Amino acid sequence: MEAQDTEELARFRQRWKEELKHTKEKHIETIKPSDVPKDQQSSSSAEVRDAVVQPVPVQRHTxxxxxxxxxxxxxxxxxxxxxxxxxxxxxxxxxxxxxxxxxxxxxxxxxHTFVQPKHPPAESSSSRPALIQTDAHILDLKHLTITDDTRRPLHAVLANFPHDLVFLPEDDNKYSPFRLLPEEIVIHILIELARINDTTTIERFASVSRKGRMLSLDGAIWRDLARRIYIPPQIPESLTVDDLVSAYKEDYRRIYIEQPRLRLDGVYIAVCHYVRNGLSENHWVSVTHLVTYHRYLRFLPTGEVLSLLANEDANPQHIIPLLKPELRMKGFMIGRWCLDGTTVYITELLDPGSQPAKYSFQMTLNLKSRPLGRWNKLDLAAYDSVDVATGEASAFTLKHERPYWFSKVRSYRW
Known part of the structure; x- marks a missing residue:
């Protein structure tokens, strides 16, 4: 009985193998290799191998x-x-x-950033309009005429502004009431900001839109500011603001940005360090101290300058509000200042609380701007003591001195 079952099982397996082989041969005949070109077969096989080996990269975009x-x-x-x-x-x-x-x-x-050519062609006055018509006001662009002397990237950008400049809301679904404000009122507001020397707010407003930039260039905004700033001692006695206006082609904004000036709305601070050797009971231990001190310079519109040398015990947050002509403390002196180009001359530095001194002090500094228009850095070039009786000057070494950097103080008004 068992032998009969084994024979039936063997016959069943044989029939199953034959049917499986017949089905496989029939499936291969449906797709003959001769029906597909050899190059396509090779490329298809290569693609299959690549698809199996290398996964398809998923591109991720912002x-x-x-x-x-x-x-x-x-x-x-x-x-x-x-x-x-x-x-x-x-x-x-x-x-x-x-x-x-x-x-x-x-x-x-x-x-549209302008690149100065070697031989720029002559530009006619009719190449761009002198007036731009906006919502309710005609902007005079004569002071923005692009010439070879006053050509700047900003002017090149303005030349491509459209004529119909309007204030648009940031959200298109909202309405901007600022759009109904007459341009004369906007310019008057900017003039008032210039009177309190808040040029930062003016430039922030100008960065809002194209129309804001165009209105911020109105000559009335910068004219009063430039004429109020550029007077002696900001400029030499032999120079007048009209000379600057002529040199800058009546562009008062350029005068304010490019003409050197000392900032009167804050204080210049230099943080200096030096290393001092200390004492130790053990000979094999070397003790050193890092000493920090601050130098302050505050320039007043009257031509006076306040100078203070304070150690690290005096916090700048406490010193700055006290830096006035009435201050009396060690290291405080009052002198005179004048500006010639980018060179600052400080003379007659004396302690106001002492008896007639035998020596006074004087400084020579170089005014720099980082970035353009800030005029926020002073490099100490020379520091001398002067014999009041003979006028002989003796120079100090500037080994530990560092540059002065400007810090704006809101309470300082001029």
Whole structure:
């Protein structure tokens, strides 16, 4: 009985193998190798191997890159792909369109940055309009005429501004009441900011929109400011502000930015260090002390300068409010200052609380600007003691001295 079962099982296995072999041969005949070119067979096999070995890389884009790609697809007429990318980018960043427009504006400004040619062609006065018509006011652009002497990247950008300049809200779904404000009122507000020397707010307003930039260039805003600042001792006695106006082609904003001036709305501070050897009971131990001290310079519009040398025990936060002509403390002196180009001369530095002194002090500093228009750095070039009786000057070594950096103080008004 067992032998019969074994024979039936063997016959069943044999029939199953034959049916499986017949089915496999029939499937191979449906796709013959002769029907496919050899090069296609090799490429297909290579693709299959690559697909098996190397996974398909997943490209990850930022919302801005997706939005940029969607714009390109839309321009090419691939609307379905563009719509899909638009949805994905807005889903990840609701303000991606604003970021895209900001990037486009940066590219446009960089593309229009002027490069001075070797032989620039003569530009006629009719190449650009002298007036720009806005909502309710005509802006006079005569002071922005682009010439070979006053050509700047800003002027090149302004030349490409559209004529219909308006204030647009950041959110398109909201209305901007600022748009209804007459331009004369806006300019008057900017003039009032200039009277309190708040030029930072003026420039921040100018960065809001193109129209804000155009209004911030009005000559009335910068005229009073320049004429109030550039008087002796900010300029030599032999020079007048009218000479500067002529040199800068009546561009008062350029005068304020490029003409050297000492900042009167704060204090210049130098943080200095030196190492002093200490004492130790053990000969094999060397003790050193790092000593920090501060130098302060506050320039007053009257031509006086306040100088203070204070050690690290005097915190600058406590010293700055006290830095006035009425101050009486060790290291405090009052002198006179004048500015000639970028060179600052400080003379007659004396202690106001002492008896007639035998010696006075004088400084020579170089005024620098980092970045342009700040005029926020003073390098000490010379420091002398002067014999009051003979006028003989003796120079100090400047081994530990460091540059002065400007710090604005809100309570300082002039």
């Amino acid at each position: 919302p801005l890159e997706q939005y940029t790609l969607a714009v390109q697809y839309e321009q090419q007429g691939l609307l379905d792909e563009a719509l899909t990318l638009y949805r994905q980018s807005f889903r990840r960043d609701p303000n991606v369109d604003k970021a895209y427009h900001r990037e486009e504006q940066k590219k446009a400004i960089a593309a």
